[in-house]
Amino acid sequence: MSAVFLTRASAAWLLLAALTLSSWVLGTSQGSGDGHAVASLTIICVAAFKIRLVGLYFMELRDAPGVLRWIFEGYCVVLTTLLGVMYLVH
């Protein structure tokens, strides 16, 4: 039974839930405009880290062949960069 429930994925779920609540607090307690830029960029980076956790531990890409894993890791980097740049350029 423990092989089903006590896994790295369970630890990842706890971390994902904690990060979700942290982002929510950060996103709701700050002001707007330039004063929120640091908080917004932090929230974007946290989101990218969260999707990496989902990919590695829920989708089992941690144990996948290197090509598949690195395509996913590359996607996380591209997504973070794109969102960060597009947020800042306005």
Place this chain on the structure above:
Amino acid sequence: MSTTRDTEDVSTGTTSRHVPGEPGLWVLLFGDMALFTFLFTFYLHDRGQNPRLFAESQEHLHRTIGVINTLVLLTSSIFVVFALRALRNEHMRQLATRLAVAAIAIGACFIVLKLFEYYELVTAGMTLTSNDFYMWYFAITALHLGHVVLGLLTLTVLTRLVRSAKTAATHMAFFEGGACFWHVVDLLWIVIFPLLYLVR
């Protein structure tokens, strides 16, 4: 098709690499993720044209429902992970079915909350045509909601398939594929929620 399993399930003492689901499925999954990335990019571009309008419009969204829905999808996803692990053990087939049903039931809560959120917004006068922010909000979340429905239907069909006495390797690969699609649905919402509700 899947050929190996990870070492936590079979104690072979060696590390083996395993493609979850069917390799061809990953083309679709990455394609879907790329499509949403384009949408996120264009959303941020339009937001950059009028940040004040987007920030003001965002204030009318239900951030609490948004965060609850994130936790709902994360919890549904971990139950799918549990179900898959149980499915790999012949003696836990019944438990796997129960866990998969729990994942589907939890996932369905997302739809209920999302529809409630739509109802609240529309009755308050915010619709697809109200302004650019709401156009993006409804377009992105409705497209994602379609994925949620498709994911739940897929999980339901696959749960019935693997419930049968002897789960063939192909059935296992199908379930893994369905599980990965469900995780992509979760993954997309992980970006949609902060982008539409929190970033300003």
